[in-house]
Each structure stands twice: as structure tokens, then as C-alpha cells.
Amino acid sequence: xxxxxxxxxxxxxxxxxxxxxxxxxxxxxxxxxxxxxxxxxxxxxxxxxxxxxxxxxxxxxxxxxxxxxxxxxxxxxxxxxxxxxxxxxxxxxxxxxxxxxxxxxxxxxxxxxxxxxxxxxxxxxxxxxxxxxxxxxxxxxxxxxxxxxxxxxxxxxxxxxxxxxxxxxxxxxxxxxxxxxxxxxxxxxxxxxxxxxxxxxxxxxxxxxxxxxxxxxxxxxxxxxxxxxxxxxxxxxxxxxxxxxxxxxxxxxxxxxxxxx
Numbered sequence: 001x002x003x004x005x006x007x008x009x010x011x012x013x014x015x016x017x018x019x020x021x022x023x024x025x026x027x028x029x030x031x032x033x034x035x036x037x038x039x040x041x042x043x044x045x046x047x048x049x050x051x052x053x054x055x056x057x058x059x060x061x062x063x064x065x066x067x068x069x070x071x072x073x074x075x076x077x078x079x080x081x082x083x084x085x086x087x088x089x090x091x092x093x094x095x096x097x098x099x100x101x102x103x104x105x106x107x108x109x110x111x112x113x114x115x116x117x118x119x120x121x122x123x124x125x126x127x128x129x130x131x132x133x134x135x136x137x138x139x140x141x142x143x144x145x146x147x148x149x150x151x152x153x154x155x156x157x158x159x160x161x162x163x164x165x166x167x168x169x170x171x172x173x174x175x176x177x178x179x180x181x182x183x184x185x186x187x188x189x190x191x192x193x194x195x196x197x198x199x200x201x202x203x204x205x206x207x208x209x210x211x212x213x214x215x216x217x218x219x220x221x222x223x224x225x226x227x228x229x230x231x232x233x234x235x236x237x238x239x240x241x242x243x244x245x246x247x248x249x250x251x252x253x254x255x256x257x258x259x260x261x
């Protein structure tokens with residue numbers, strides 16, 4: 001696992017350097033929906049990562065945001081978001097990251113999230129049972145009450161057309177938490193929970209590439225991850241709640257009250 005983790009960190013840095021080089025430059029932009037966009041930087045970053053994996057680990061499968069699923073001949077699969085925070089990136093807002101996770105027989109074993117604008121390398125390995133930021137061990141915050149918590153969330157791309165759009169949860173938690181941030185990069189939000197920068201996070205309609213690496217970081221930094229009912233979470237779960245563990249039941253209770261209305 002050490003070899004795969006070192007590889008993931010190296011390729012995330014290369015991808016991040018590419019994104020940094022193209023940041024604030026004129027980019028070709030396509031739309032996958034009314035507000036869901038993809039830039040040429042997404043595609044170039046993904047091509048770089050996927051090509052490197054196929055060269056170094058040809059038997060491994062790959063699940064990436066912008067490409068078709070690549071089936072491997074082994075039980076190992078890479079889960080990739082080449083640019084989490086694409087809307088931020090396209091508008092010149094410097095909050096985005098590269099997220100790479102390794103799944104073995106359905107279990108996330110390793111994850112890397114790299115923020116190229118701050119040169120922050122978050123990493124986690126189940127084998128080490130530890131999460132790191134730039135080589136230093138991560139621990140979640142010690143905030144014990146929701147009312148003193150800084151939370152993070154995001155809104156789904158179908159916010160204009162679906163009633164299941166997070167506005168009701170946001171309204172309920174805005175008056176219960178100390179504050180809420182909506183930065184636009186779920187993987188980075190989860191890394192920040194692991195680092196103790198956020199005390200909790202919730203979001204709807206996330207995809208495996210948004211959450212795989214960050215989930216492991218929160219867990220190994222001593223936090224807790226579940227669905228909105230406090231039950232077990234996996235990468236195919238439609239909703240996620242993550243926290244430092246101390247406020248988790250309070251967060252779940254607030255989410256449940258909205259769900260049960």
C-alpha cells in the first residue's frame with residue numbers, strides 16, 4: 001500500500017501543477033447540465049491521472065468523473081475526481097482540489113486530496129490507520145456542541161428543478177450552528193473536517209469520486225461518517241453527514257427533524 005500511496009501523492013501533485021498552470025487562463029468549457037460544467041482542465045487532469053494508473057497498475061479498475069468506467073482484472077479500483085470544484089475553477093475562485101482514492105474489494109484503503117493553490121497534501125491509509133496533512137498527523141476538532149460548530153455543505157446541480165435541494169437542511173442548521181460555509185469542493189470540505197478546520201459537514205447527491213478519499217480521512221482522523229439517519233455510509237449512499245464525532249448525534253438529530261417534517 002505504501003507504493004500506491006506514494007504514487008497517488010506524486011500523480012496528484014503533477015495533476016495539481018497542471019491545474020495551477022491553467023488557472024485563470026481562458027478555458028474551453030462544456031456543460032453537462034444547466035449549471036453543471038466541465039472544463040478542458042478537468043479532462044487534461046483526468047487524462048494525466050488515468051494514463052499514469054494504466055501504465056503503472058494495468059490490472060486495476062478506474063472510476064473517474066469524466067471518463068467511462070474502466071474494468072480491471074483485479075479487485076482493486078481507483079476512484080478519481082481530477083478537479084473537485086470545477087465551477088470555482090472556471091470562475092477564477094481558488095478553491096479546488098484533486099481527489100484520488102484506492103478501493104480494494106469494496107473497502108476504501110487509501111486516499112489523497114491535494115490542494116494545489118495552498119500546496120496542501122492530505123493523505124490517509126487504512127494500513128497506517130492515520131491521516132496526514134503535509135506529513136503531520138491529522139485530528140478532528142474537539143468542539144462539543146452544534147451551536148459552536150463551523151459546518152460545511154454544498155448544493156446539488158439540480159437545485160433549480162428538484163425540491164430535494166438542501167435548502168431546507170441549510171435553513172434548519174443555519175440557526176443551530178455557529179456558522180456554515182459553502183466552498184464548492186466536497187472533497188476539500190471533508191479534508192477540512194479531518195484537519196479540524198470544520199467541525200461537521202453534510203451534503204446530498206454526492207458521487208463516489210467526491211467522497212471516497214475524504215471519507216477515509218475523516219474516519220482515520222477520529223471523526224464519524226454516516227447517512228442522514230446516523231446509519232452506515234458507503235460510497236453509493238445518496239447523502240452524507242461527517243463530523244468530529246462529538247457533535248455527530250446533534251447534527252443527525254437536526255437533519256432528521258427536517259427529514260421527518
